[in-house]
Amino acid sequence: MRSELPGLLADLRSPDPAVRDDHAYVRLVELAPGLEEAERLRLGDELAGRFGDPEVHVRSFAALVLARLVEAGAHRAEWVEAFARWYPAEPDLRGYDAGLGWLHAAAHGADLLAAFGRHPAVEPAPLLELGARRLLAPTGQVFDAMEDDRIGCALGVVLTRAELTEHESVGWLGLVAEEFGRAEPGPMPPFASNTLRTLRVVYLLADRGVRPRGHRGAALTFRHRAAVREAVAGVLAVAAPYAG
Template sequence: MIDWSGIDSAAPTPEAVAAVSAALRSPDPVERDERAYPLLARWVPELDPAARLALGDELAERFADPEIQARTFAPLVLAKLVQAGAYRPQWLAAFARWYPAERDLRGWDDTLGWLHAVAHGADLLRSFGLHPGADPAALLELGAARLLAPTGHVWDAMEDDRLGFALALTLTREELTEEASVAWLEPVAATFADGEPGPMPPFASNTLRTLRVLYLLADRGVRPGWTDGGVRPLRHAAAVRERVAAVLAVAAPYAG
């Protein structure tokens, strides 16, 4: 067990980072969410570049961890590392394998506390979305894959807001063409067009709500918060608004 009273004020030595990183896997929500995560997030700016890369390598491996809380808390700290400028293509590759494939989408568990795979993954998606080493078009496609993945779970803890925000931030990238800014929506439109009468599948409900958030941000601009605090317009905001509205209208004609 970690002596949290001592480590909270300690310098981020390799031994301390390793111990707190291990605690990020803990099934105890207090140890994991209230102690390990805030401490690692605070330490990230203090780590030297080699230590950041080593921590990122360790966390990227957790996307294949058998424990759900280990998989879903790795992206939170990875997001902080990418924001701080650390990046490896293999981190993105590991994330891309995990994010649309994760089936345990519970926001909250009475024993484990917050799990929040979709929301925590969206936080990492938005960090990759602003990093010059990551292809924004591929990240938009990854977001669409997460939306369309089969699930029996209707998101109930603002996952749609977090993923809509991540997609909107990615859509601010200057190098995006107008075509790439909307092409990722084609599989969503095709899936909606193939829908059959009857109860709305959970994935469709999740997708509709996420796209409504995206429409709002395309209209109003995005406030990244951790950067300059200003409002960023989407690179091709008008085209995104029009295409999102058209996609929404496939499933909800009143939206068109």
């Protein structure tokens, strides 16, 4: 591993956002496209191993940098497995902390979900179910920093994959409909509010197309656009009848 990387990886753990965000993250993203394949894989292994770290900023920024590596073409099946264990189970969904700065585990995980969703070696259907499980996990945090947009965009990116069947494109919504169907009268729990707002983003992208990070040109179209739009509308109507 080139000599600069160990120090950057150490700084990526820093609780100081000036060190972590403005220095380590920025420099690692600059380096990622030019790394040799073996360096990318070693770096990715280190980052995927951080999903079990006790500090949320370490877990979250590991996901964000790993997303940039995957966008640059790197991939291991073990990274997807580690991500699938961590993302729906992440307990700290705060967007920002006055001391630690941006935490954004939900949003950073969404960026990695989108990166895996564009990688041809990663099966898309399990990623859709993974996104649904993240949304449906119990939480006391209502998204307040556009996490719903980031997750909705990530799901939209996955839904552009050409190999998806119509059943796979809408099947993950059954998990949401089932959970919404168990709702009881009373205040809407945070997870349900987060999920509703995310699905509205997916509906919009089904209509207008999605532009992944770094994409140039016309928006990408969902593989089964009409089916997804109708299925999302049906699920929204379970919990939000005023949506139509």
